[in-house]
Amino acid sequence: MLINGWAGYEALSVLTRDKSLTVEACGQNAIYLRTSRDDIIILLRKTLTPFSISVAENLDTLNKLISIKLSAEFDSSSIVFENGLILNIQGDPIVRPVEFTGNINEKKLRFVYNCYRTLTSDSEFPDFMQDAIETVRTASLTQVLSVCGKIVGLGRGYTPEGDDFVGGLFLGLRLLDIKVDPKPIVLRALERSRWPSWKFIEHSYHGCTYAPVYRLCMSLILRLDPIEHLLDALRVGSTTGFATVSGLLETLTAFHSSLSKRSLTSFSSSTGGDQATSTTSSP
Secondary structure: OEEEEEEOHHHHHHHHHHOEEEEEEEOOOOEEEEEOOOOEEEEEOOOOOOOEEEOHHHHHHHHHHOOOOOEEEEOOOEEEEOOOOEEEEEEOOOOOOOOOOOOOOHHHHHHHHHHHHHHOOOOOOOHHHHHHHHHHHHOOHHHHHHHHHHHOOOOOOOOOHHHHHHHHHHHHHHHOOOOOOOHHHHHHHHHHOOOOHHHHHHHHHOOOOOHHHHHHHHHOOOOOOHHHHHHHHHOOOOOHHHHHHHHHHHHHHHHHOOHHHOOOOEEEOOOOOOEEEOOOOOO
16 A cells, blocks of 8 residues: 655655664554664654654554554655555655744743743643753753753653753754753663653754744744744643743743853763853854
8 A cells, every 4th residue: 555745854864864664653643653773753644843754644544554563664765664555755844953043032032931921820830840940040051951861751741741841942052052962961861761752852952843843933033923833832742832842932031131141161961971062152
């Protein structure tokens, strides 16, 4: 049986590099494929991430035809499953990495941040996330990264809330062009969390994120109304949107307006002892 799919721009490069895949999880809204190098390919109804493939209404059909542990190979244009199913792939460059391509308007950021605070005021974040949020608001980057290493693997969801918060934080740092070493946190997540969540953290550092979150990031730079994108980003998953947006906006707000007050030269991350050097661009 032949089914067509449309790939996010990262999906094709991952498939070309890794070739071999295994079905890791099947759900009503997503099918997760794990590559030979532990990367992620997600089959969805719509292209949601750079490493997802949209199969539209065929997702229900795929759920009936494939099962966990089924293996597959990529042959340059198709994913061929061992049961004979063929998923033909076309490129779909709907999502791009988050790049710092302009100045974030501080008044606009503050407005979005206040809207986010209002929209999440009735949400009960777990204690560890409330502590992490307070650390981002008040502490140095060294302390923030230390807390990130402690909250990975914690919380609800297929991708735990702690991991999603860290992913949002990494996106915020990227948008501000603040460079840190993500390896200690990724290694800690590898130990304490689960696939594919720790891989999402790694991708977030490189700017790969969910399309609604990406559009929210771009709306803070371009002349776009960010509120619609904020609402869409908060709706991602059951807990993913809230945790990711929280990490993103708390980081942008804390470090955008007070870079001169932060220690951003050279520091040792207590999550793994690695040295990380951070440089910034003035917003």
